[in-house]
Amino acid sequence: MNHVVLTSLLISLLLVTGCSKEGNIGNEAVGQANVPEVEAPSPEGARAHVQKYIDRLMGGDESVKSGLLSMAGVPFGSFNSIEITSSTPIYSKSGEKVDGMYSVRMLVNGTDSISGKPIVKNVERGVMHNGTDYQIMGAQF
Numbered sequence: 001m002n003h004v005v006l007t008s009l010l011i012s013l014l015l016v017t018g019c020s021k022e023g024n025i026g027n028e029a030v031g032q033a034n035v036p037e038v039e040a041p042s043p044e045g046a047r048a049h050v051q052k053y054i055d056r057l058m059g060g061d062e063s064v065k066s067g068l069l070s071m072a073g074v075p076f077g078s079f080n081s082i083e084i085t086s087s088t089p090i091y092s093k094s095g096e097k098v099d100g101m102y103s104v105r106m107l108v109n110g111t112d113s114i115s116g117k118p119i120v121k122n123v124e125r126g127v128m129h130n131g132t133d134y135q136i137m138g139a140q141f
Contacts, residue, residue: 041100041129041134043087045129045134046127046129049127049133049135049136050068050084050125050127050136051084053068053139054068054084057079058081063141064139064141067139067140068125068139069106070123070125070138070139074121075112075113076111076112076113077110077113078110079111080118081108082107083107084104084105085105085106085107086103087102088102089102089103090102090103090126100129100130103126103127104124104126105122105124107120107122107123108120108121108122108123
């Protein structure tokens with residue numbers, strides 16, 4: 001019984017003295033926004049964006065298959081694995097880095113839908129950062 005009374009007294013004391021999170025609401029400066037930091041475009045961000053769609057495809061979401069792999073003419077019936085092998089900035093023909101553009105390369109291992117034989121293909125996709133988020137170029141999702 002003493003523990004219940006002591007615990008109740010401690011909670012009441014914390015609430016009265018303003019040590020709780022709720023007691024501090026409204027003490028922030030006017031006009032101050034709690035905005036998370038925006039991540040600068042990077043090869044790692046492009047890799048993570050593509051990995052999100054790989055995870056969806058490997059989890060059974062076939063709606064991302066053509067946008068992710070964009071391989072008409074490669075008749076994958078099923079996928080055993082899709083591994084990102086590299087993510088690098090894209091450079092122009094003159095050798096200048098193109099801001100916000102990345103090349104993500106994947107090694108796709110699966111089964112041919114017609115013959116049932118194993119297929120292993122390297123797939124390269126362009127990823128663009130449009131100022132707010134990443135997009136796989138040519139994908140409709």
